């Protein structure tokens with residue numbers, strides 16, 4: 001039978017052409033050998049009849065030389081090397097040679113060699129490209145990248161990102177299996193689980209008028225698996241939340257979901273610390289010290305103005321109540337008298353900020369919700385600022401001391417009836433100044449557990465309490481009875497894991513007593529009847545000898561992004577959606593035929609624009 005070479009047709013790709021090496025692996029040790037490489041043409045240079053191309057596969061490039069003098073055959077049957085265009089897919093046979101002196105490229109693994117083509121086959125030509133695949137990703141408009149995602153994913157960076165993500169999966173499975181976790185799948189077509197977002201609904205054709213919800217998380221199922229005796233469960237699972245997409249969210253995302261029986265907070269946290277340590281070692285060869293620091297929610301708010309503080313930024317907030325509580329500046333005194341807060345953020349070196357810079361900072365603070373931003377600056381050892389004239393000597397000294405004001409520093413002050421508001425505005429400013437003034441130690445990995453969140457938060461719009469995590473989180477046991485009398489005070493057995501200012505996971509010890517679960521529902525305004533209707537199956541399950549249990553979910557997209565050094569989770573997802581929740585590649589979501597809607601017993605109301 002004739003070989004592909006003889007047939008000269010792309011569909012005759014056979015052993016004769018099949019690669020003997022990846023492009024990026026052709027090294028000096030192969031000099032003198034006949035090899036075969038397959039890949040895409042990227043960058044072609046014609047130098048007086050000699051043609052150089054970079055041939056790529058995921059392992060990197062290798063240089064191919066088509067020299068009509070020494071390789072008179074090169075040119076294949078149908079096309080000549082001169083006809084090759086960007087992203088044509090080809091197979092090349094040739095001899096590995098040393099690059100002539102002075103033409104080596106030390107930046108490349110294959111930079112010392114080239115392949116002198118003796119023969120090649122065009123496997124598939126390419127249409128003209130919407131963008132050069134060889135260019136840096138960030139040069140190309142993202143919508144164009146998403147519309148031609150298959151080309152975008154051919155780029156070196158995207159290849160590396162998705163391959164790193166795959167390593168994360170492999171590590172996760174190995175680590176959890178080694179620690180006796182069982183991987184179990186839970187349904188995608190299911191009933192709503194409240195995690196605070198809207199559900200994606202799927203109509204049931206065979207149950208007219210009824211809908212499944214896609215899971216916001218496998219929360220109820222994983223808890224039920226604890227009832228069933230799978231005392232260490234995990235799943236790498238897709239979850240769906242129909243939210244208005246803020247900056248870096250996706251309607252479908254991936255979690256490492258974990259649940260364990262007969263545990264307290266420490267057991268879950270220690271397991272996850274071991275996981276993170278191993279993950280960072282495996283993927284980045286970084287040693288992250290364990291155990292991670294732990295901090296109560298309210299301490300995180302008081303010190304950093306955030307429940308996910310970036311500990312790479314050195315500044316901490318301070319409480320100025322001792323300065324202004326009995327002070328002569330009335331507006332601050334009044335706020336403190338009525339249980340409000342006066343808090344401040346020190347900025348080392350901030351005395352050099354000009355009036356214009358200060359007023360820009362104040363504008364930003366107002367956008368974040370501050371009614372105003374006070375500022376003090378220490379210039380030549382003298383305290384300056386519009387409020388100084390309202391303060392006596394002792395108050396000024398106390399301010400300098402509490403604010404840690406050295407010469408050349410500044411202090412930003414926010415007073416607000418709400419402690420949370422005062423702190424979070426300064427927390428946002430802390431992040432902003434940390435970034436814009438280069439105060440972030442970019443090399444550090446700062447892990448932190450934030451623990452003891454409030455169990456409930458007040459929803460002003462709905463005028464009721466809502467769960468800060470989800471309604472299955474256990475209150476701190478000693479505070480159980482405050483649930484009915486002072487719900488805002490009750491703390492939760494919840495923990496979030498934060499890395500460099502990003503929440504990378506969260507979980508809790510759960511309520512395992514159905515009576516307590518009913519009480520928690522009642523606090524959230526879910527009455528007995530509604531609880532039965534929505535969660536009856538779950539309450540029933542809890543009533544059959546449920547072990548104490550708890551768990552956590554880690555955000556895979558965010559973790560992968562951090563491990564890849566990326567800026568957006570879209571860069572570690574093969575086919576992400578836009579902010580309007582659209583897939584620009586497949587054009588989903590899309591209209592469907594009337595007949596299909598009829599089958600589903602659905603009629604669409606006209607869309608008002």
Ligand code: ASP
Nearest residue numbers: 217219507508551552553
């Ligand atoms: N179900 C929670 C979430 O998806 C995580 C957990 O509590 O384990 O955020």
